[in-house]
Amino acid sequence: MSATEPGRLMLAEMTEQPAVLRRLLQDGAPRIAEVARDIAARRPRFVQLTGRGTSDNAALYAKYLLEIERGLPCGLTSMSTTTAYGAKPDLRDVLVIAVSQSGGSPDLVASTTAAREAGAITLAVTNNPDSPLVAASEYAIDVLAGPEKALPATKTYTAELLALHLFVTALGGDDGTLAAARLPELAERVLARQDEVRSLAARYRFAERMVLTSRGYGYPTAREAALKLMETSYVPALAYSGADLLHGPLAMVDNIFPVIAVVPDGRAGEALRPVLERLTDRGADLMVVGPRKALTGASAGFALPTDDLAEELQPILEIMPLQLLAYEVTRARGQDPDAPRALAKVTETH
Structure with missing residues (x-):
């Protein structure tokens, strides 16, 4: 495919997905397990998941994982309750997971900041470890997908899914890399x-x-x-x-x-x-x-x-x-x- 052919960036990034999954299993899993151990020790009673667009779909996947595998009740955050309405919920002992490829959306950062101020345990799952979202969160997981230049997110989505799977598995004290090794x-x-x-x-x-x-x-x-x-x-x-x-x-x-x-x-x-x-x-x-x-x-x-x-x-x-x-x-x-x-x-x- 030529450098000017339509769709070359999206196609290239789709084909990177096996390498991204390998990198996450080999290089990302130890850090994910460390974060999960720290959070598990704090025994969150509820989980709120936050995301927009593609990352919102990854957050929904995590909701199924957490409820089925860990028995933790979960909800998908309505960010406008804090960013537009100024609500101040009691989030003590609540784990708030913000999922974002860029970590730069202002409402996601503001919602996470408000959650942390309200007593939540905050975790950013993102492809940008230097993002404002990571700075606003107590914990962070880098999905290690590398730069994504195409507008449609592809490799960052599957990396988010695998990172969330590894996190939820480690939250229960297990090693998720074994089941995912063939991916x-x-x-x-x-x-x-x-x-x-x-x-x-x-x-x-x-x-x-x-x-x-x-x-x-x-x-x-x-x-x-x-x-x-x-x-x-x-x-x-x-x-x-x-x-x-x-x-x-x-x-x-x-x-x-x-x-x-x-x-x-x-x-x-x-x-x-x-x-x-x-x-x-x-x-x-x-x-x-x-x-x-x-x-x-x-x-x-x-x-x-x-x-x-x-x-x-x-x-x-x-x-x-x-x-x-x-x-x-x-x-x-x-x-x-x-x-x-x-x-x-x-x-x-x-």
């Missing part, structure tokens, strides 16, 4: 199938709208994939939990309405089965991303190598073909994935 090699196998994704992208070149759905650990993947499609190709893409999809939005699905289902290999995939049956009954143009067995009956699919990979780690692989899909759909529509209109790398919300 870099599996990521290489997925990303090597770009031609396969390009063929799938042809289905959506002229799509006017799309729905993405999943459940459990796969739901943050559906949300992140919808965001990538919207910010690169400008296709309106709605993400729903499979359960929420059945509570009304299913009515808009018909035989010309593309639906992408992220089907985890595990309990969430089983919970999603009735949703897939309803979508098939309605004649939806259904693409499935998941284990090969889940592709039966779908209009199209991408089989993931998730055999023997824990369900909670599968989102790190699930998003990769969907990142490639957003890239390929955007290129097919004659647009540049590196330069989405009206976007900046650091979004300065207040």
Whole structure:
């Protein structure tokens, strides 16, 4: 690919993901474990997670991890309660985790500062160790993704997921690197199938709208994939939990309405089965991303190598073909994935 070809930055950063995952497992894990031990010793009773955009989807993934693996109740922060309304909640013994690629968004920094002043244990998970967010936080985890120049975040998202997994595992006193050791090699196998994704992208070149759905650990993947499609190709893409999809939005699905289902290999995939049956009954143009067995009956699919990979780690692989899909759909529509209109790398919300 030439230095001026559209999408070269996004593609290059997607292909860096196996190396980023390796670096985080080898170099980042010891520091993450140290931070987790310190925080575990303080016995937080509740967790609040804060993020915007892609990092908000990573925070949602952490919510599932913390509630399922650690039994800690969690909530997603409404930053405006402190930044716009000046609320002063009692956050003693509460762990506040702020997730941000840049660590520079003013509302994220202000919300974290307010949380620390309110007695919270504050942790920044970011790709910029010199950021204002890190300065505002008591603890910090560097996701070690390296500079990210493309506007659509790709490698920082999967790095955030792995860093959060390692942190939550270490919070319980375990070593998360063992279960995640195969991820870099599996990521290489997925990303090597770009031609396969390009063929799938042809289905959506002229799509006017799309729905993405999943459940459990796969739901943050559906949300992140919808965001990538919207910010690169400008296709309106709605993400729903499979359960929420059945509570009304299913009515808009018909035989010309593309639906992408992220089907985890595990309990969430089983919970999603009735949703897939309803979508098939309605004649939806259904693409499935998941284990090969889940592709039966779908209009199209991408089989993931998730055999023997824990369900909670599968989102790190699930998003990769969907990142490639957003890239390929955007290129097919004659647009540049590196330069989405009206976007900046650091979004300065207040």
